[in-house]
Each structure stands twice: as C-alpha cells, then as structure tokens.
Amino acid sequence: KSKRIAPRYCCENFRYLNVRTVKELAFPMSCFCDIGLQKLEPHMNCYGSFGIALPKEGCMQKGFQAVQYLNHEGALASDTKTAIRTAMATLNRESSTKPEEVLTNYLLHQLMYLKPYQGRTRFRVDGRTHDKCFADECEWRYIPDLSATDLPAAVVNQWQIDNYLLSYSAALIKCEKTLVEYEYNDLKYVMVDNADSFSFLLKEVENWRDEEQINTREMNVLLSKVVVWDEIKGDF
Numbered sequence: 001k002s003k004r005i006a007p008r009y010c011c012e013n014f015r016y017l018n019v020r021t022v023k024e025l026a027f028p029m030s031c032f033c034d035i036g037l038q039k040l041e042p043h044m045n046c047y048g049s050f051g052i053a054l055p056k057e058g059c060m061q062k063g064f065q066a067v068q069y070l071n072h073e074g075a076l077a078s079d080t081k082t083a084i085r086t087a088m089a090t091l092n093r094e095s096s097t098k099p100e101e102v103l104t105n106y107l108l109h110q111l112m113y114l115k116p117y118q119g120r121t122r123f124r125v126d127g128r129t130h131d132k133c134f135a136d137e138c139e140w141r142y143i144p145d146l147s148a149t150d151l152p153a154a155v156v157n158q159w160q161i162d163n164y165l166l167s168y169s170a171a172l173i174k175c176e177k178t179l180v181e182y183e184y185n186d187l188k189y190v191m192v193d194n195a196d197s198f199s200f201l202l203k204e205v206e207n208w209r210d211e212e213q214i215n216t217r218e219m220n221v222l223l224s225k226v227v228v229w230d231e232i233k234g235d236f
Contacts, residue, residue: 001208005030005052005180007144008169011161016072016116017081021088026155026165027112027143028172030180032064034138040191041233043137046123046130049193049229058186059140067139068110069117080114083107108154112143144178151175184221194230201226 011026033043034056044051070077087104118133146153151171155161172178192198205222208214214222 001213003182003184005142005182006169006173007142007178007180008172009155009165011165012111012115014111014114016119017077017084018072019081019084019088022084022111022156024158024161025111026161026168027153028146028151028168028178029112030142032059032140032142034066034140035136037232039136040229044229045125046121046132048124049191050197051189051191052187053189053191054182054186055188058182059142062142062180064140064142065113067113067115067141069115069135071117080110084111112154113141115139142180144172144175146175146178148177149175184218184225187222187225190222190226192226192228195228198226198228 007028007030009026009028010031011024013024014022015024032054035043070080083103084107087107115134117135118131120129121132121134122129151168155165155168190201192201202223205214205219209216209219
C-alpha cells in the first residue's frame with residue numbers, strides 16, 4: 001500500500017569465522033534473492049510463499065549489492081579473520097590514526113555483505129533447523145546509509161542486540177531516505193501462494209481504492225502483476 005520497503009536490523013552470526021571478539025553483529029538491511037522462477041520452490045519452502053519481484057537493473061541503481069559467500073576453510077576466510085582481529089584490537093585501543101580508521105570502516109562494510117557458503121538455519125515455514133547451502137539463494141542486500149541519522153550503522157553490543165533491534169527497526173521506518181521506494185509499474189511480480197490469498201489481496205486492494213489511497217489505474221496495474229504460485233509451479 002505504501003509502495004516502499006523498509007529495511008530492518010537483522011542479526012548475522014559470525015561464529016563460523018572463529019574470531020572471539022566478533023560473534024554476532026546486527027545491520028540494517030533488506031534482503032533479496034537473484035533466482036529464477038524455476039528455482040523458487042526450495043526458497044519458498046524456507047522463507048514462505050509470498051514475495052515481491054523487482055527488476056535487477058533498478059535495484060542496482062539504488063545501491064543493492066550481491067552478498068559474498070565465504071568458504072570458512074579457505075585462504076580468504078583466514079585473511080579476513082586476521083584483518084578483523086587487527087581492526088578490533090585497534091578499536092579497543094581507541095586509536096584515532098587515519099589508516100586504522102579506514103581499515104576498520106572497510107572491514108565493517110565488508111562484514112555487512114559476508115555470509116557463509118553453507119550452514120544451519122531455521123526455516124520460517126516449519127520452524128525447524130535444517131542444513132542449507134546459502135549460496136543457492138544468490139542473496140543481494142540493500143543496506144541504507146545512516147550517516148544523516150542517529151541510528152547505528154552496526155550493533156555490536158549483545159545486550160543492545162537482544163533488547164533494541166525492534167526499536168531500531170521501527171525508527172528506520174520513519175527515516176524516508178532509508179526506504180526502498182517503487183511504483184507498481186516497476187514491479188515484475190507479486191507472488192501469492194494460492195487462490196484464497198489472491199482473493200484476500202483483491203479485497204484489500206479494492207478497499208485501498210475505495211478509501212482513495214490508490215486510484216483505479218494503480219489498482220489494475222498492481223493486480224496485473226500478481227502470480228498465484230499453486231497455478232504456475234507445475235510449469236517449472
């Protein structure tokens with residue numbers, strides 16, 4: 001209805017790096033996957049049956065960035081661990097020398113786009129933990145620039161992670177410049193699971209029109225983008 005996607009603070013587990021000072025960090029982000037419809041069903045089995053598809057070119061212009069999947073047994077992981085330990089030691093000394101600040105800022109930004117190649121995760125659909133190859137998701141992230149706000153670019157304190165992430169995420173919604181905005185014409189698909197969900201969505205959209213929150217043309221454009229997964233999944 002608002003034609004915008006609001007980032008939220010998501011906690012990422014970095015225990016696979018085996019760096020004592022970096023176990024969990026939370027970053028503001030919206031996550032997307034660069035996968036075709038033929039690969040969608042396993043993804044939906046994990047994350048749910050509803051989604052919005054946006055054109056990749058427009059997303060890249062907004063600053064979306066592909067995630068880097070790391071083999072924690074490889075040389076890149078080893079170098080990353082060494083650099084993180086150095087950066088954290090610098091933070092603990094509260095050094096203000098410029099090269100160290102640059103190193104710390106770069107590594108923090110790198111961590112925002114880093115993910116293990118594989119691991120265990122809780123599926124939203126069944127609530128159980130499964131082994132998963134994260135690289136199959138081809139994840140992209142939108143991470144907003146918070147330099148003009150009072151919100152943290154990263155939350156490193158575990159107590160804050162446990163108690164403040166929801167409040168930080170709620171505050172993000174009020175920051176106009178952090179939102180991903182789009183028009184209904186920009187959408188490729190709006191995915192719903194079955195005909196009942198489509199009927200529910202149809203009634204909601206008609207209510208928006210009746211309340212003059214959207215006009216008839218916008219309603220028709222939006223509904224033309226809807227795909228019912230139960231009706232097309234056999235084609236892939």
